[in-house]
Amino acid sequence: MKNPPATAREILIVTIARLLHGTRHVAVGAASPIPAAGAMLARALAETAGEPRLRISILGSVKHNFFTNGSTELFDCAGQGRIDAFFLGGGQIDGAGNVNLIGVGAYPEMKVRWPGSFGSAYLYFTIPRVILFREEHTSRVMVEKVDFISAPGTSAEGVYRKGGPYALLTGRGLFMFDKDKPGFRLESLHPGQTLEQMHEATGFAFDHAEKPAETAPPDETTLALLRGRVLEELGETYPDFAAGFRTETLGVEPKEVTT
């Protein structure tokens, strides 16, 4: 029996694993099962390929917590250059890679207030591969200019900056960030997406090939690894997510990607 084809979620996880290739230490936010799954898949793939071990820190988790110096250690560790990749979301993300986690409208008495900037204004400066990850890709999220810069995408010459945006991954596609431009270039459209839809859903201009590639689905080995070992590892930290994932993948009302 052949495996069912990759779901939309699996495409995201596999894409994240690709973006993490070659990293040694990845930090993942507390409630981020898809980035965590991507990191776990990257770790499993690295192990299979005999590459150096990938360390995954999941913030707020006791089991995947490599830290013993309180909540400041993540930031110290990032500053020391010991974290290669991290994920940032964003209530708004603009074409210059600026991220807004504060709210909509004029600061401070905003129309909509979100929780706050967390560590973004530091980690965006210190971690080389920051992957902007937001499943919702609409023109209210992907805006021309954010209402508030929690963390800027680029910095003026002379400003100490070791890190920044590396890629933007959404439910519609994958963009890579070009810090010299600065701006995003569409790398691939997820299966089922069109360039026209992408333009419509995106408030900022972006570079793209005339006919953008489609985000590649995983090969059989990778998919097996994801649905086996990785799903099991994921279940230890995100039991609800893993259970839902299993249902989705193995058949009840499958929201499968049409490839």
Place this chain on the structure above:
Amino acid sequence: MKNPPATAREILIVTIARLLHGTRHVAVGAASPIPAAGAMLARALAETAGEPRLRISILGSVKHNFFTNGSTELFDCAGQGRIDAFFLGGGQIDGAGNVNLIGVGAYPEMKVRWPGSFGSAYLYFTIPRVILFREEHTSRVMVEKVDFISAPGTSAEGVYRKGGPYALLTGRGLFMFDKDKPGFRLESLHPGQTLEQMHEATGFAFDHAEKPAETAPPDETTLALLRGRVLEELGETYPDFAAGFRTETLGVEPKEVTT
């Protein structure tokens, strides 16, 4: 049977206990049994008098170690104003309260090199009652001007300074520091010492009464406390010192103070 009178060492310990009266937290260097004994006596006296508890941190000791954040915590704690008193020695001490823990001669290739300044250049600025304690009182120790300032006795106006010299206690007598002058004033001569001897042994000028007082011996209760409970507590950290002390006090070749 009446207790034998106080020895020279006991006079030092009792004087230290007096200087510590009213403090809440005293830090003592690693190899400083006499200051430690003074602090333990002050603690016992405070307890007897129903005064607030005196905390004693003995550096390098496991048992009397109130710290759990590594060797930086003593300094942080002092900076926070949580340590009221501390003891400093000094290869040289001068009349301005400057302390030299580095050596004799021209720095850096000195004629005599001592270990180094340890934390003096910080603790002298942050702990209100720093007691300069050195049993040897000769003109090679008590100099007009130190060859190297490990820690200055006073600071220029506008310099952040919460602490500094409070008293100078030696084998010959007790001085109090006047930071406005700045300089030392002889408070009392230990039993058997004369003002003339004191001038001869001291390289710096100091204020004094025409007929300086004699350092007061302890009363019977204090002496009993010292020879009982305090000596027992001291033995837990400084067994050799406590044993020697016991011998000295209880009779074999007693070096008693003639009162």
Place this chain on the structure above:
Amino acid sequence: MQDDLDRLAAHVKSGMRVAVPVDYGGVPMALTRRLITRGDVTDLHLICVPTGGLQVDMLIGAGMVTTVETSAVSLGEAGGAPRFNDAVRSGRIRILDATCPAIHAGLLAAQKAVPFMPIRGLLGSDIQANRADWQVMDNPLSEGADPIVLIPAIHPDVAVFHAPMADRAGNVWIGRRRELAAMAYAARTTLVTVERIVETDLMADELTAAGTLPALYVTDVALAERGAWPHGLWGNYDPDSTELRRYAAAAKTAAGFAAYMAETESEIA
């Protein structure tokens, strides 16, 4: 009748700067509810170390807060913090938005008794642009221009948190959650509630001592079983997500918040 929680609560006075922990790091909810029930404190300046949750939302809902300095306030999986969001939108509280390591840096400056700590990052953010108290200067150790932000020391009047255990001498076991120690080092008064009080000396055994905040920094301790509920306490119990969601739904309006507080008060206080 006055009990241990009242004795702790009495240290908190109107106008004070109160440091509170992150939602998974030992939130003293029982003490917070007691403060609200007593009703004698207003004008608090909360410092979230480095983010806040239910505790912050409730204190704001109860009208006890004037200023919040934080990197975020939310109810985690249960969504946004309704009373916080409402108060910010309406301008009823002053918000000092920060980023996590900047709050840690401010506390560290207080711990080290220095006026400021330098920090990388932040430049070009609107966080920085809105913090007049943070200064930018050129790194004096660099030859070229090298702008860097200085975070002034944060000196809380009071730090409050909940921990697994304390001993009779007031030593508190905090394990790896060393930001709780950082709060205590920086604060003038530190109030701790614990799940249990042990009869051993936490400092006597090197294994427990390694995770212990010494009594030296602890003003007072009170027993409060399940004292972080409905937040969780690491190694002891998980967050009660049903209760957090129940609160999130109720507190969408001021009236709903009041009803929730009246209804659940007796359970705890």
Place this chain on the structure above:
Amino acid sequence: MQDDLDRLAAHVKSGMRVAVPVDYGGVPMALTRRLITRGDVTDLHLICVPTGGLQVDMLIGAGMVTTVETSAVSLGEAGGAPRFNDAVRSGRIRILDATCPAIHAGLLAAQKAVPFMPIRGLLGSDIQANRADWQVMDNPLSEGADPIVLIPAIHPDVAVFHAPMADRAGNVWIGRRRELAAMAYAARTTLVTVERIVETDLMADELTAAGTLPALYVTDVALAERGAWPHGLWGNYDPDSTELRRYAAAAKTAAGFAAYMAETESEIA
């Protein structure tokens, strides 16, 4: 035959900045003797965290050291450090005299990835006067003049220490001796010798995790029983004061030092 100590020693190269611990804080003497026996390293810059003892004296005696940055070097109860004192007096080594919290501040700056840390005190001392690398500036957050010293970040190439135990994953239990963690955070490479290697996961139990330096910061670990001897190791064994005094007496001269080293070499190496 190459063994684990050789593998560790091979990380230390001529010209490196090596951070070493205080004499009661886990001194890797077995590793130090191995470095001396190998004899292939010179021109070391030692950073004592914050003071040094026998280890520093031996490395200087062996001619492997060019610079010592320290708040003190002594053999404690056994007296002054003879090879250190002689080398300073004769100008054979460069001495960077510091004060304990300044060394901690420099390491903390590296830990925090900032170029400097401010520190109080020091002004008016000859320590400050002789450190061209330390800068004085006026506190920019103060209205009046408020001079303050800036200590540049200290970035050791290697940190070395001895600890009670490590697990198979390379997590190291340091207990309360958190300056060992500070050294590791600041250093590029961290080499640890331990009394024993345990089969449990030190990070899995919150009690041991609280005193553990994570493997993340540990480059390599080697077993070395009584690896701090003749220094002591807290909770394990006391200093061997007879041996320290024997060394102190022998090392008064260069020849005496050489004889001592030749004679005791085979015991350890």
